[in-house]
Structures are given as C-alpha cells and as structure tokens.
Amino acid sequence: MRLTKLSERRLRPACVSKKMKLSFIRPISCCSVSSPATSVKPQKPIFLRPPTFKTTISDLQKWHHWAKSLISSVGSTFLELDNGPDSELLLRELNWLVEDAIETPKSFLQQPHKNYNDNSSVAVRASLEQLYMLWKRRVEERMPFQYVVGCEHWRDLVLSVQEGVLIPRPETELIVDLVDDAIKENGELREGLWADLGTGSGALAIGIARILGTSGRVVATDLSPVATAVASYNVQRYDLEEKVHVKQGSWFEPLRDNEGEFVGLVSNPPYIPSKDIGGLQAEVGRHEPRLALDGGASGMNDLIHLCDGAVSMLRPGGFFAFETNGDEQSKFLVHYIETKKQGNFSKVKMVSDFAGIKRFITGFRGR
Amino acid sequence: MSFLILGRRSTQLSRIPTRELFLFSCSFSSQSPNNSISNYRSTIFYSWYNSSNRRNKGFSSIFNGRAKNPSGSIWGVRFLSSEAAVEPTTADGLTVEGIIAKNWNILDDSEDDWKSHASSIAQSVHLIKKRLKWKRLMYRLEVLSAQLNKADLWDDPVHAGKISREHGSLMNKVEDVMAIEQELVEHIDMIKLAREENDPELESESVKALLGIRRNVKEKELEALLSGEHDNCSCFIEVQAGAGGTESMDWASMVMQMYKMWAQRKGYGVSVVDEMPGEIAGIKRATIKVDGENAFGYAKSEVGVHRLVRISPFDSAKRRHTSFVAVAVIPILGDGSTHVQINESDLRIERYRSGGAGGQSVNTTESAVRITHIPTGITASCQNERSQHSNKASAMAVLQSRLDQLEMARQAQMNAQHTQSLTEISWGNQIRTYVLHPYRMVKDLRTNYEVSDPDSVLEGDLDDFILSYLSTSIDKDEE
Numbered sequence: 001m002r003l004t005k006l007s008e009r010r011l012r013p014a015c016v017s018k019k020m021k022l023s024f025i026r027p028i029s030c031c032s033v034s035s036p037a038t039s040v041k042p043q044k045p046i047f048l049r050p051p052t053f054k055t056t057i058s059d060l061q062k063w064h065h066w067a068k069s070l071i072s073s074v075g076s077t078f079l080e081l082d083n084g085p086d087s088e089l090l091l092r093e094l095n096w097l098v099e100d101a102i103e104t105p106k107s108f109l110q111q112p113h114k115n116y117n118d119n120s121s122v123a124v125r126a127s128l129e130q131l132y133m134l135w136k137r138r139v140e141e142r143m144p145f146q147y148v149v150g151c152e153h154w155r156d157l158v159l160s161v162q163e164g165v166l167i168p169r170p171e172t173e174l175i176v177d178l179v180d181d182a183i184k185e186n187g188e189l190r191e192g193l194w195a196d197l198g199t200g201s202g203a204l205a206i207g208i209a210r211i212l213g214t215s216g217r218v219v220a221t222d223l224s225p226v227a228t229a230v231a232s233y234n235v236q237r238y239d240l241e242e243k244v245h246v247k248q249g250s251w252f253e254p255l256r257d258n259e260g261e262f263v264g265l266v267s268n269p270p271y272i273p274s275k276d277i278g279g280l281q282a283e284v285g286r287h288e289p290r291l292a293l294d295g296g297a298s299g300m301n302d303l304i305h306l307c308d309g310a311v312s313m314l315r316p317g318g319f320f321a322f323e324t325n326g327d328e329q330s331k332f333l334v335h336y337i338e339t340k341k342q343g344n345f346s347k348v349k350m351v352s353d354f355a356g357i358k359r360f361i362t363g364f365r366g367r
Numbered sequence: 368m369s370f371l372i373l374g375r376r377s378t379q380l381s382r383i384p385t386r387e388l389f390l391f392s393c394s395f396s397s398q399s400p401n402n403s404i405s406n407y408r409s410t411i412f413y414s415w416y417n418s419s420n421r422r423n424k425g426f427s428s429i430f431n432g433r434a435k436n437p438s439g440s441i442w443g444v445r446f447l448s449s450e451a452a453v454e455p456t457t458a459d460g461l462t463v464e465g466i467i468a469k470n471w472n473i474l475d476d477s478e479d480d481w482k483s484h485a486s487s488i489a490q491s492v493h494l495i496k497k498r499l500k501w502k503r504l505m506y507r508l509e510v511l512s513a514q515l516n517k518a519d520l521w522d523d524p525v526h527a528g529k530i531s532r533e534h535g536s537l538m539n540k541v542e543d544v545m546a547i548e549q550e551l552v553e554h555i556d557m558i559k560l561a562r563e564e565n566d567p568e569l570e571s572e573s574v575k576a577l578l579g580i581r582r583n584v585k586e587k588e589l590e591a592l593l594s595g596e597h598d599n600c601s602c603f604i605e606v607q608a609g610a611g612g613t614e615s616m617d618w619a620s621m622v623m624q625m626y627k628m629w630a631q632r633k634g635y636g637v638s639v640v641d642e643m644p645g646e647i648a649g650i651k652r653a654t655i656k657v658d659g660e661n662a663f664g665y666a667k668s669e670v671g672v673h674r675l676v677r678i679s680p681f682d683s684a685k686r687r688h689t690s691f692v693a694v695a696v697i698p699i700l701g702d703g704s705t706h707v708q709i710n711e712s713d714l715r716i717e718r719y720r721s722g723g724a725g726g727q728s729v730n731t732t733e734s735a736v737r738i739t740h741i742p743t744g745i746t747a748s749c750q751n752e753r754s755q756h757s758n759k760a761s762a763m764a765v766l767q768s769r770l771d772q773l774e775m776a777r778q779a780q781m782n783a784q785h786t787q788s789l790t791e792i793s794w795g796n797q798i799r800t801y802v803l804h805p806y807r808m809v810k811d812l813r814t815n816y817e818v819s820d821p822d823s824v825l826e827g828d829l830d831d832f833i834l835s836y837l838s839t840s841i842d843k844d845e846e
C-alpha cells in the first residue's frame with residue numbers, strides 16, 4: 001500500500017508536466033461532436049444509409065447471380081489456403097449483404113430464381129456499381145465482409161467498422177460476460193470507473209457501459225485516430241456519450257488523471273508475434289491494421305506493459321481481464337504476475353473461450 | 368307486452384357479449400340473488416374482474432372481502448354447482464340438447480328456415496363442447512375456482528398468476544359457448560312470440576340473427592380444435608433427412624420450404640435457427656422458429672415421417688426413389704408457464720467449426736455455437752445469427768424448449784406423440800405420402816385425406832391436411 005503511494009508521488013511531477021504539454025498539443029479526443037476538422041470521418045455502415053438508389057429487380061438479380069457465380073468459383077480454395085471462407089460461408093455473407101443493402105430484402109431473397117424480366121424497382125442503400133465493386137473486393141481481394149457492409153454484429157450490438165479499425169472478434173464478447181460476473185459478485189464495481197485500453201471500434205467499452213449502473217463510467221483509449229473516431233461514432237449511436245469517454249493516446253497515458261481510481265481494466269491489446277503476421281489469413285493480414293495485431297517479438301510487449309501498469313491504475317479490489325493469443329501467453333502471464341507482481345493481485349486465473357483455448361487472464365487488485 | 372319485449376331485446380337479445388355489458392349486468396345481481404341468469408353473469412364478471420386484476424396483488428383482499436354474494440356462496444362455485452339451473456331453455460322448456468333431439472332438417476344456410484339454423488347451431492355447439500372436452504373443462508374450472516378462493520393464494524404470486532390466467536382463459540371459452548346457447552333459445556322464443564303477435568318483421572330479424580350466429584359458430588368449431596394447453600404457443604419445427612443421401616436431403620429441404628411457406632401464409636414470423644446443409648444439395652437437418660398465435664396447435668399435426676416417391680433428379684439412371692424425412696415440433700412455452708431451471712454449470716458451450724488459433728489471427732463471420740446440457744446430453748445449436756452472442760441466445764432458447772418438452776413428456780401432460788423429439792421419432796411412424804411419379808397425389812395416412820395436386824401442398828397449402836387431422840383425432844375421442 002505504502003509502495004503504491006510512493007510510486008504515485010514519484011510519478012506525479014512527470015505526469016503533471018506531460019499533462020500540461022498535452023493540453024496544448026492534443027486534439028480534443030473526447031467523443032465530442034466538435035472534433036477538429038483534421039480528425040477522421042467515420043463511415044456509415046450500409047444498413048444505416050438511406051435507400052436512395054433505385055434499381056430494378058432484374059438488374060439486382062443479375063448482380064446476385066453474378067455474385068453467386070463468383071462464390072462458386074471459390075469452393076474451398078481459401079479454406080485450404082489460409083483457413084479463409086468457403087463458398088457456404090460466402091453465400092451466407094451475400095445474403096447478409098442483401099439484407100443490409102436492400103430496403104425489402106425478404107421479398108427479394110424469397111424468390112431469387114423466378115424471372116429475369118421483372119422491371120419493378122427496388123430501393124437500395126448503395127448503388128449497383130458499388131454492390132459490384134464491393135463483392136468483387138470481398139472475393140477477389142479478400143476484403144473482410146465486415147468492411148464490405150461497414151459493420152460487425154457483436155454481442156447484441158451492431159458496431160460500425162471500417163478499414164483502419166480492427167473488427168471485433170467473437171471471442172472478445174466473453175470479456176463482457178467476465179465483467180458481468182465480477183460486477184454481480186461485487187456491486188461496487190458496477191458504479192465505478194472502468195477503462196478499455198486499445199478500444200478499437202469501442203466494442204468492449206460499449207458492451208461494458210451497458211451493464212454498468214447509473215454512475216458507472218468507462219474511459220476508452222486508443223493510439224489510432226481512426227479507432228478513436230469510429231469508437232466515438234459507435235458510442236454516439238448507442239447514446240452513451242455520458243458514460244463512455246474516448247481518449248486518444250498510448251495505453252495508460254490518457255488515464256493519468258485517474259490513476260488508482262479504476263475499479264476495472266479490460267484490454268484486447270495486439271498480441272500476435274511479429275513473425276506470424278506474414279502468414280495470417282488474407283482478410284486479416286492484408287486488410288486489418290498492423291497496429292492492432294502486432295504484439296512484438298513474443299507478441300506480449302503490450303500485455304506485459306498492461307500487467308505492469310494495472311498495479312497503479314486499479315483501486316484495491318479492482319478487476320482486470322485481458323485477452324491473449326492463447327494457452328502459451330496466458331500461462332506465461334499468470335506466472336509473470338504471480339512471481340513479478342507478487343502480492344499485488346489475487347485470484348489470478350485463465351479463462352477459456354468456446355473453442356477451449358485459454359484466451360483470457362483475469363484477476364483482482366489485492367486489497 | 369310488446370313494450371316489455373322491446374325492453375328485453377335491448378338488454379338481452381341484441382346484447383353483444385362484451386365484458387362491459389357483463390359488468391353492467393352484475394350490478395343487478397346482488398339485488399336479485401335468486402335470478403340464475405344474474406348469477407351466471409356475475410360469475411362472468413368475476414372472471415373478467417379477476418383476469419384484469421391478475422397482476423395486482425392488492426386485488427386479492429378486495430376479492431376475499433367481497434366475493435360472497437348475499438346468499439353466502441362464492442360466485443364461481445355457485446355458478447358451477449348450479450349449472451343445471453343456468454342451462455338456457457326457451458320459455459317452453461326446450462334446451463339445446465332438446466333441439467338436437469328434434470332432428471330438424473339442416474338446409475343450406477341460404478334458406479330462410481329458422482329450424483334449420485337452430486338445428487345447425489345446436490349441432491355446432493355440441494361439436495364445440497365435445498372438442499373442448501366440456502365435462503373435463505367444467506371440472507377443471509371448478510378446481511381452479513376453488514384454488515382462486517383460497518385466502519393464501521397470492522402468497523405465491525407466480526402460482527397465483529398461472530392459476531388465474533388458466534381460469535381466465537377457460538372461463539372465456541365457457542362464456543363464449545354459453546352466450547351462444549343463450550342467444551339461441553332467446554331467438555327461438557322471440558320467433559314464437561313474433562308469430563303469436565303476428566309481427567313478421569320481428570320474426571325475420573330473429574331469423575337473420577340466427578343465420579349470423581350459425582355462421583359465426585361454424586368458425587368457432589375450428590377454433591375449438593386448438594384447445595390443448597400449449598396449442599396457442601409459438602414453436603420450433605425440426606426436419607431431419609432419412610437415409611438415402613442427397614435425394615432425401617433434397618426432400619428434407621423441400622419439406623422445410625413447405626413449412627416456411629405455410630407459416631408465411633398464416634402470417635407467422637419465420638426464422639431459421641439452425642441448418643446443416645447436405646454436401647451436394649438439400650439439408651441434413653434444420654430447425655426453424657415459427658412465431659405466432661396457435662403455431663404449435665397447428666404444426667403439431669405434422670409430427671412424424673413424411674415419405675416422398677419420385678424420379679430422383681440426382682439419379683442419372685432416372686429411377687424412381689422413395690425417401691423419408693422426420694418432422695418434430697416443439698412448443699415454445701410462454702412466460703406464464705413453468706420452465707425447467709437450467710444451471711449454467713451444467714452447460715458445455717462449444718464453438719462449431721473453430722479452426723486454428725482464433726482471436727485476432729482469424730476473421731470469420733462464422734460464429735455458430737453448440738450447447739450441451741450435460742446431465743441429459745441434450746444439445747442445441749444455432750449458426751444463423753450474425754454474432755456469437757445471438758447464436759448462443761438462440762441455441763439456449765432451443766435447449767430450453769427441448770428440456771421443457773422432455774419435462775412435459777415426463778409429466779405425460781400431452782399426447783405422447785407430440786412430445787417426441789426428432790431422435791425418438793420412429794421411421795416407421797409414417798403420417799403422409801407425397802407421390803410425384805408415376806401419378807400425383809398427397810395422402811395423409813392417418814385421415815385418408817388426399818389431394819391430387821402435390822405442388823400446392825409443397826408450396827405450403829397444408830391447412831386442409833392439418834384441420835382434417837385435428838378434427839379426426841379430437842372428434843374420435845369419446846368424452
């Protein structure tokens with residue numbers, strides 16, 4: 001206890017000077033609507049755009065038919081190549097694109113094979129040219145489907161995503177459940193201050209904000225300006241401006257004001273070892289930002305930094321949950337915390353994802 | 368006299384059985400405790416009052432304080448124990464059963480013949496009562512009324528809510544039928560009176576009214592087919608291909624398509640929960656959710672094995688093939704029902720088709736999960752939602768329904784056949800044959816109902832099959 005006090009005091013002067021400097025340089029990074037003109041403009045996902053384009057059923061069917069033939073040429077080649085999508089999955093994605101892009105998708109999908117001469121018009125949220133271009137990029141350039149439609153369904157949310165932001169993964173959904181469990185056990189956590197470090201699209205921050213109590217707050221940080229812009233947009237869409245503050249900066253830096261006040265920290269930092277980046281599935285390696293993936297030589301640079309910093313950021317009894325690359329990293333980190341951070345944390349454990357991989361480490365700041 | 372009759376007409380004869388009216392007539396009941404009709408109405412009032420207050424716990428004390436009518440008996444019980452006194456009769460003592468016994472000719476409803484209308488109405492009422500299992504229903508109502516009158520009923524609000532809901536719903540049915548009977552005898556009285564008074568206008572008005580009732584009650588005959596405890600629920604329909612490879616998988620997808628189209632025609636919401644496609648065509652198995660009033664009541668008629676005979680498009684030698692598909696239907700119990708409690712710790716949740724490292728290294732829109740309930744070994748999966756979280760929620764809903772179904776089967780509350788899960792349906796249990804070659808026909812093996820146009824059936828025109836099955840299976844049950 002006294003140790004932390006000391007270290008806090010030692011940090012303070014540096015902290016203050018940095019803050020002063022920052023207040024001059026740093027752009028307004030909180031999710032206010034008044035972000036400076038230089039900031040990235042978030043893109044609207046297709047399903048939220050107005051259906052201002054008109055096309056005919058028959059033209060749409062031609063596009064659909066073409067898209068399907070593109071899919072059938074894929075077969076299982078991507079699957080064998082790099083565990084990419086097979087044609088069955090691509091077909092399902094095509095249906096989802098139709099659902100997102102057409103104003104009345106049901107009637108279209110239910111009788112796609114009927115006739116090609118139907119000249120009645122349909123309202124669409126993207127032009128036919130865009131639809132051709134998007135699907136071509138999906139199949140030929142392996143652009144992730146979520147960038148095609150501009151959104152990812154994650155938990156019960158539909159989050160806007162675009163190139164430059166990591167697409168939130170299904171595994172990561174579980175972190176919100178872990179937080180939920182922790183909150184249920186200790187009501188104080190429900191009303192306190194949380195942080196989501198490296199928030200990306202804002203997924204974790206938003207997911208957590210929605211299960212916190214009325215005075216619970218989340219600070220979401222990211223180094224990437226695209227990520228903070230997209231996260232702010234998503235926070236707005238879910239009406240959480242009061243609860244979630246998006247700040248730009250590296251890891252704990254934007255949080256210095258509230259050092260020691262956090263009741264919870266979560267993060268899904270980059271954790272892929274640098275040497276593995278080249279061999280990634282095309283959707284990931286060619287399209288997602290390297291800043292979101294590359295965790296240095298061992299993949300654990302950022303995770304270790306987070307474990308180190310958590311000690312001074314968390315209040316006694318505070319909770320943390322971090323995502324890792326799997327069994328090896330999780331085991332290493334638990335061992336690291338138990339030996340190097342002896343006495344600072346309690347109940348440190350590994351938690352598996354639904355594939356049985358030890359995906360997360362969780363624990364509490366000692367009291 | 369005619370003045371009096373007009374007075375009666377305005378309060379009774381032309382009365383629409385709305386609840387407001389019952390409320391109104393109730394105010395008389397305490398002043399005329401010996402009038403059986405008033406008592407009947409006050410019971411109905413009580414049922415209305417009760418169902419509209421079922422969420423209000425404070426109501427129980429009002430009820431207990433005021434439930435007794437002046438003669439000291441409790442409304443609901445009095446009504447039931449004095450059923451004989453309530454039975455509607457004409458002025459000269461003719462009852463509904465009496466009308467049937469007269470055996471008046473039933474002519475087409477375009478004929479202006481009051482005896483024909485009356486006879487048809489009486490027949491319908493008889494059929495409806497039989498379908499509702501009237502005696503059993505009245506007995507159940509008595510049991511429920513007794514429970515509702517217990518002072519400590521609301522100590523367990525969940526149980527109380529259940530009892531009160533069931534009582535309300537049964538009461539509605541009884542109320543409906545008795546109102547028809549009452550109107551029937553009153554119009555007969557009226558016609559006789561009109562003849563005595565030589566008032567043809569009045570007579571034709573009543574004949575017209577009888578015709579209206581006759582048509583209306585015909586529709587009610589159908590409704591009465593769905594009087595099972597869970598009939599009004601939404602449901603899951605599951606389809607599984609039998610042996611025989613691609614041909615039977617194709618048949619499975621045709622059957623699934625038939626149900627999707629049937630459900631859409633009926634205005635139900637349809638969503639695919641789970642689908643395991645075949646390698647070349649069709650599906651190995653699939654589950655859809657059908658959302659809407661009475662979905663289970665109708666769809667349960669489809670449980671069993673469906674057989675297809677045709678020249679297989681997958682056989683290059685163009686031979687005739689016979690293939691089979693099993694269909695199971697699971698009710699989705701409403702919030703008012705008791706669900707099996709599922710322990711989180713009894714569940715194993717796995718990702719389907721999780722290849723490779725997962726996490727940041729993988730981008731996929733495939734987020735299917737399978738949930739296993741370890742103590743029973745029952746599994747459920749969902750892959751059609753766009754997030755893992757939603758797939759899990761849908762799979763949990765399927766699992767919950769399967770466990771509820773298992774529990775119902777254990778309690779043997781339902782017709783055993785309808786509670787069968789897909790794996791329990793014996794391939795010998797064929798219910799319907801669809802022949803596309805060498806002739807064209809669909810025939811239900813349970814009812815012998817058949818049509819010669821398989822295409823319309825496969826496009827979801829199933830109601831006639833369903834209704835003929837429901838009526839044969841219910842009407843053959845002797846009460």
Ligand SMILES: C[S@@+](CC[C@H](N)C(=O)[O-])C[C@H]1O[C@@H](n2cnc3c(N)ncnc32)[C@H](O)[C@@H]1O
Pocket residue numbers: 166167168169172197198199200201202203204221222223224227249250251267268269270271291292293727
């Ligand atoms: C794997 S992504 C996770 C994104 C999001 N939390 C999720 O789970 O979908 C890692 C995120 O960390 C951010 N990041 C990388 N280096 C960072 C740093 N030094 N400080 C803050 N954030 C950083 C990346 O921009 C990226 O958004």
